[in-house]
Amino acid sequence: MPSRITAIYHVRSDARAIGARAQAIAVEQSVEMPLTAIADQDILDEIVGRVEDISDIGNGVFAVRIGLAAATVGDDPGQLINMLFGNTSLQEDVTLYDAEFPEELVRRFGGPHHGLAGFRQRTGIKGRAFTCTALKPQGLAPKQLAELAAHFARGGIDFIKDDHGIADQDYSPFEARVNAVADTLREVAEETGHLAHYVPSVTGTARAAQNYIAQARNARLNTFMVQPMIMGLSNFRDLVDGNSSVNFFAHPALAGASHIDPALLFGKIFRMFGADTVIFPNHGGRFGYSPPTCRRIAETALAPWHGRAATIPVPAGGMSIDRVGEMLDFYGADVMLLIGGALLDAGERLTEETAAFVRKVRDYRYAH
Amino acid sequence: MPSRITAIYHVRSDARAIGARAQAIAVEQSVEMPLTAIADQDILDEIVGRVEDISDIGNGVFAVRIGLAAATVGDDPGQLINMLFGNTSLQEDVTLYDAEFPEELVRRFGGPHHGLAGFRQRTGIKGRAFTCTALKPQGLAPKQLAELAAHFARGGIDFIKDDHGIADQDYSPFEARVNAVADTLREVAEETGHLAHYVPSVTGTARAAQNYIAQARNARLNTFMVQPMIMGLSNFRDLVDGNSSVNFFAHPALAGASHIDPALLFGKIFRMFGADTVIFPNHGGRFGYSPPTCRRIAETALAPWHGRAATIPVPAGGMSIDRVGEMLDFYGADVMLLIGGALLDAGERLTEETAAFVRKVRDYRYAH
Numbered sequence: 001m002p003s004r005i006t007a008i009y010h011v012r013s014d015a016r017a018i019g020a021r022a023q024a025i026a027v028e029q030s031v032e033m034p035l036t037a038i039a040d041q042d043i044l045d046e047i048v049g050r051v052e053d054i055s056d057i058g059n060g061v062f063a064v065r066i067g068l069a070a071a072t073v074g075d076d077p078g079q080l081i082n083m084l085f086g087n088t089s090l091q092e093d094v095t096l097y098d099a100e101f102p103e104e105l106v107r108r109f110g111g112p113h114h115g116l117a118g119f120r121q122r123t124g125i126k127g128r129a130f131t132c133t134a135l136k137p138q139g140l141a142p143k144q145l146a147e148l149a150a151h152f153a154r155g156g157i158d159f160i161k162d163d164h165g166i167a168d169q170d171y172s173p174f175e176a177r178v179n180a181v182a183d184t185l186r187e188v189a190e191e192t193g194h195l196a197h198y199v200p201s202v203t204g205t206a207r208a209a210q211n212y213i214a215q216a217r218n219a220r221l222n223t224f225m226v227q228p229m230i231m232g233l234s235n236f237r238d239l240v241d242g243n244s245s246v247n248f249f250a251h252p253a254l255a256g257a258s259h260i261d262p263a264l265l266f267g268k269i270f271r272m273f274g275a276d277t278v279i280f281p282n283h284g285g286r287f288g289y290s291p292p293t294c295r296r297i298a299e300t301a302l303a304p305w306h307g308r309a310a311t312i313p314v315p316a317g318g319m320s321i322d323r324v325g326e327m328l329d330f331y332g333a334d335v336m337l338l339i340g341g342a343l344l345d346a347g348e349r350l351t352e353e354t355a356a357f358v359r360k361v362r363d364y365r366y367a368h
Numbered sequence: 369m370p371s372r373i374t375a376i377y378h379v380r381s382d383a384r385a386i387g388a389r390a391q392a393i394a395v396e397q398s399v400e401m402p403l404t405a406i407a408d409q410d411i412l413d414e415i416v417g418r419v420e421d422i423s424d425i426g427n428g429v430f431a432v433r434i435g436l437a438a439a440t441v442g443d444d445p446g447q448l449i450n451m452l453f454g455n456t457s458l459q460e461d462v463t464l465y466d467a468e469f470p471e472e473l474v475r476r477f478g479g480p481h482h483g484l485a486g487f488r489q490r491t492g493i494k495g496r497a498f499t500c501t502a503l504k505p506q507g508l509a510p511k512q513l514a515e516l517a518a519h520f521a522r523g524g525i526d527f528i529k530d531d532h533g534i535a536d537q538d539y540s541p542f543e544a545r546v547n548a549v550a551d552t553l554r555e556v557a558e559e560t561g562h563l564a565h566y567v568p569s570v571t572g573t574a575r576a577a578q579n580y581i582a583q584a585r586n587a588r589l590n591t592f593m594v595q596p597m598i599m600g601l602s603n604f605r606d607l608v609d610g611n612s613s614v615n616f617f618a619h620p621a622l623a624g625a626s627h628i629d630p631a632l633l634f635g636k637i638f639r640m641f642g643a644d645t646v647i648f649p650n651h652g653g654r655f656g657y658s659p660p661t662c663r664r665i666a667e668t669a670l671a672p673w674h675g676r677a678a679t680i681p682v683p684a685g686g687m688s689i690d691r692v693g694e695m696l697d698f699y700g701a702d703v704m705l706l707i708g709g710a711l712l713d714a715g716e717r718l719t720e721e722t723a724a725f726v727r728k729v730r731d732y733r734y735a736h
Contacts, residue, residue, distance in 0.1 A: 028654065031505030032531055033709035038505055040512075047507035072506055072533060076572050078598040079535045086532060086595070086621030087685075090655050137399030137406055138440055139415035144408075163400055164454060165440060167447045204444045205606040206574035227454070230446040232600030238573040253454030286396065287458050317455075341401035 004067035005105065006052065007084050008098040011062050022051045022064040025094065028087050029068060047072065063097065070105050077109065077273050078234035085260060095259040099268065106306040109237065112276045113244045115309025116302065116334055119276060122247070123158060123197070128333055131361050132159040132199075132314065133354065134340035135181070138166045142180035145172065148350070149181045152343070153188040153196035155354025159336070160185075161225050162201035164251045168212070174200070175215045182219040199249055201225045206235040213243055225249040225279075228270055240274030249314070250275035262293060267300025271311040277336055282315030282327070291330070298331055312336050321353070324360040333366050372435035373473065374420065375452050376466040379430050390419045390432040393462065396455050397436060415440060431465065438473050445477065445601035445641050453628060463627040467636065474674040477605065480644045481612045483677025484670065484702055487644060490615070491526060491565070496701055499729050500527040500567075500682065501722065502708035503549070506534045510548035513540065516718070517549045520711070521556040521564035523722025527704070528553075529593050530569035532619045536580070542568070543583045550587040567617055569593045574603040581611055593617040593647075596638055608642030617682070618643035630661060635668025638679070645680040645704055650695070653686030659698070666699055680704050689721070692728040701734050 007029070013021050026049030031038065038044055046069055053065040073080045085096045112118070120126055133152050135145045145166075152160050160181075168174040181198050189195035200216050202209045202224045209231065213224060228236040228250050240248055250270045255262070266278040278301055281287030283294045298313035315327065316338035327337060339357055346353035375397070381389050394417030399406065406412055414437055421433040441448045453464045480486070488494055501520050503513045513534075520528050528549075536542040549566050557563035568584050570577045570592045577599065581592060596604040596618050608616055618638045623630070634646040646669055649655030651662045666681035683695065684706035695705060707725055714721035 024654070030533070031507070032533060033504045034713045037709065037712040037715060039715075040508065043505055043507035047505065069507075071537060071539065072535075074535060074537045076535060076576075078571055078595070082535075082571075082595065082598055082621050083533065086598070087655075089622050090620060090649050090657075090685075092656050136401045137411055137415065139399070139411035139437075140408065165398070165400060165451065167440075167442060167444060167450075169439060169442045171439065203446055203450075203602075205602045206600075207606070208444075208602070227446070227450065230450055230454070230600060230602075232574075232598060232603055234571075234573045234576070234598075235600055235603060238575070252458060253450050254457050281458050286392070288460050317458075341405065344405040345402045347405060347407075 003070040003102045003104065005070055005073070005084070005102065006100040007066050007068055007096065009064045009066065009088070010057070010095040010097045011064050012060055012093045013062055014060070015056065018054055018062045018064070022054050022066070025064065025088055026051050026066045029066065029083060030072065032087065070102055073105070075108065076234055077237045078232060081233055081269070089259060095261060096264065097261045098264050101272070103306045106272055106308060109272045110274065111272055111308030112274050112311055113240065113309070114247050114276045116312050117309060119247065119312060125158065128364070129328055129331070129361050130158045130312065130336035131358050132161060132336050132338040133157050133343055134161050134163045134338065135166065136163040136340055136344060138163055138169070139171060142172055142177040145177055146180040146184040149196070149198065150184050150188050151350040152354050153185050153194065154192060154351045156194055156358040157196050157354050159197045159199055159223070161199035161249060163340070164201055164225070164227065164253055166201050167203040174212050178216045178221065179219050182221055197223050199223045199225050201251070203227065206231070206238060209235070209239055210242065213239070213246065223247040223249065225251050227251045227253040228273065228275070229254040233269070233273055237273040247276045248274060249277045249279060251279050252281070262289065263296040263300045267297050267311070271301060271308065275311050277312040277314050279314040279316050279338065281317040282319055285318030287317050298335065302334055310334070314338050316340070321357050321360060324357065325364065328361070328364045328366065337361060371438040371470045371472065373438055373441070373452070373470065374468040375434050375436055375464065377432045377434065377456070378425070378463040378465045379432050380428055380461045381430055382428070383424065386422055386430045386432070390422050390434070393432065393456055394419050394434045397434065397451060398440065400455065438470055441473070443476065445605045449601055449637070457627060463629060464632065465629045466632050469640070471674045474640055474676060477640045478642065479640055479676030480642050480679055481608065481677070482615050482644045484680050485677060487615065487680060493526065496732070497696055497699070497729050498526045498680065498704035499726050500529060500704050500706040501525050501711055502529050502531045502706065503534065504531040504708055504712060506531055506537070507539060510540055510545040513545055514548040514552040517564070517566065518552050518556050519718040520722050521553050521562065522560060522719045524562055524726040525564050525722050527565045527567055527591070529567035529617060531708070532569055532593070532595065532621055534569050535571040542580050546584045546589065547587050550589055565591050567591045567593050569619070571595065574599070574606060577603070577607055578610065581607070581614065591615040591617065593619050595619045595621040596641065596643070597622040601637070601641055605641040615644045616642060617645045617647060619647050620649070630657065631664035631668045635665050635679070639669060639673070639676065643679050645682050647682040647684050647706065649685040650683030650687055655685050666703065670702055678702070682706050684708070689725050689728060692725065693732060696729070696732045696734065705729060
């Protein structure tokens with residue numbers, strides 16, 4: 001029996017039309033032609049998408065389960081998203097809500113090389129949430145970014161990532177920036193004993209991204225942030241596999257509003273292709289995700305799944321120190337809290353504010 | 369004065385809130401932090417996004433014009449889409465409706481190497497629409513796909529593209545398929561005098577895509593289809609620039625429903641990065657685009673624009689021969705008509721049905 005991926009679409013439809021609409025999606029996402037014109041019985045049996053179930057979930061929306069042939073995906077991550085949602089993403093009535101993958105497919109793509117357990121082992125941070133902040137604003141020169149990083153590091157933060165707008169711009173070239181920040185963080189570590197991990201954002205073509213990583217590894221860095229939906233999933237996975245000793249943060253840029261459920265995209269797809277952490281918009285911040293959506297993202301990223309390493313959820317987007325307790329109540333210890341702008345707002349008191357954030361996370365008592 | 373890109377967002381909001389919401393988008397898409405925490409006057413003046421205009425366009429939607437610093441984009445296509453819509457794509461109330469780019473930015477990215485004029489020159493097809501069809505279904509072996517291609521070619525079609533689901537699968541490896549189809553089309557050309565152009569779909573990592581193109585060029589092919597939103601825009605542009613004698617079709621997979629207006633995405637962004645043709649869902653087919661949306665896509669792709677080559681619009685998705693006249697009335701001669709499944713539905717009469725399509729396009733008298 002051929003191996004199938006089960007895609008679960010949420011489709012707005014009326015009850016009389018949903019059967020035909022589900023069948024149309026099954027065809028669109030597989031052979032994309034009239035079945036009457038297919039003479040080959042093997043293709044009808046093994047390649048054509050198959051509607052497995054339709055259920056009314058209320059409010060005029062139906063959950064449609066469609067089996068898609070794993071053979072059409074082969075070994076290519078881009079082809080996976082193409083088969084799941086390539087053409088159907090152009091239709092407004094459909095959301096790709098979830099997908100169940102055959103174990104051998106997930107194992108073949110592999111998942112994170114490190115994930116939660118790898119981060120805990122490498123950093124020695126046990127039993128508490130990780131802390132993270134961001135270098136901002138873009139437009140600052142390498143020296144200024146390094147000074148900012150020093151303040152954060154003195155405050156005891158675990159990870160300092162680039163703002164996702166920071167790339168390889170004239171006012172802050174990648175190599176100069178990375179060397180300046182990495183050198184500064186090592187100097188601070190010699191003074192304080194605490195080494196904050198710098199996470200440069202790696203952008204551009206696949207070739208450029210690989211070169212950036214090589215440059216940054218010369219500066220003894222081993223954690224990087226990428227934007228999988230902008231880089232392309234195939235190139236993301238290729239970068240992960242070509243740098244298996246490196247840890248990867250996945251940033252959600254361009255991942256939203258494309259009618260792919262974020263728990264699927266961040267918690268399964270980004271994870272399957274190797275994200276060690278996934279950044280996503282927390283509820284109550286600048287973005288519209290609800291608490292149940294955030295819960296599902298975090299639970300999906302952390303759940304046991306075909307033997308793959310767990311991915312660390314990183315809720316972010318307008319978070320503040322005031323919310324640390326509430327967020328740890330909500331997410332527990334297996335989370336990375338990312339506070340950027342709200343720390344920077346402290347101005348002269350940046351180190352102290354960072355220290356307050358770090359202390360709050362360290363002192364929190366987990367109920368579970 | 370620093371060079372600015374003007375992004376035009378359509379934002380659902382009430383009138384009292386729109387001023388603050390527009391300012392929040394300007395900050396989100398530039399420095400992503402509280403402005404009060406930015407000490408550097410140059411960054412406030414030159415890097416922070418600037419709300420240039422807000423106008424009520426009815427139905428609770430406002431058009432917001434925001435100036436974004438071109439310096440933040442540098443030379444990277446991925447960074448361009450990141451700055452235009454990276455984070456804001458995660459917010460449901462916003463559509464990226466259009467963008468105006470500084471001339472020097474468009475010239476730097478370059479646009480299509482060939483475009484409409486290049487296709488006309490290479491093929492010798494003047495004063496009429498181009499015809500195109502697709503090899504389907506995926507699951508067929510190379511020999512079967514080549515047989516299909518022969519039928520289309522005998523019918524006189526100009527271009528035969530791969531179905532966008534056809535990649536490099538076990539049942540039809542890329543190189544075997546490309547050689548089989550290319551050889552067959554040359555044999556048909558020796559008989560009939562008409563060489564149909566085969567357009568293989570190029571997928572996978574950036575490196576894999578380059579290798580596929582090299583393999584296919586050995587088979588003397590020089591037109592390829594890519595899926596820019598799956599490959600990543602930076603890698604798409606890199607592929608175009610590394611193969612400047614090649615013609616590129618852009619397929620819209622994963623490009624939809626992400627709240628980016630298709631006229632902007634296909635007609636400007638794909639064009640800026642080098643698409644010679646852009647495939648998009650025609651109105652009245654399997655997708656929901658309206659006639660005015662299709663009109664805007666075609667007009668944008670063809671309009672004079674900073675001296676860049678025009679990109680050929682390719683309306684598709686459930687088209688049939690019956691609609692040829694109506695589509696040529698609508699689009700005029702500078703279009704490529706793509707009919708796939710409806711031809712295949714002719715079964716044994718595939719060559720004749722293709723010939724009927726070709727004849728209808730050749731015999732059409734353009735009013736304008």
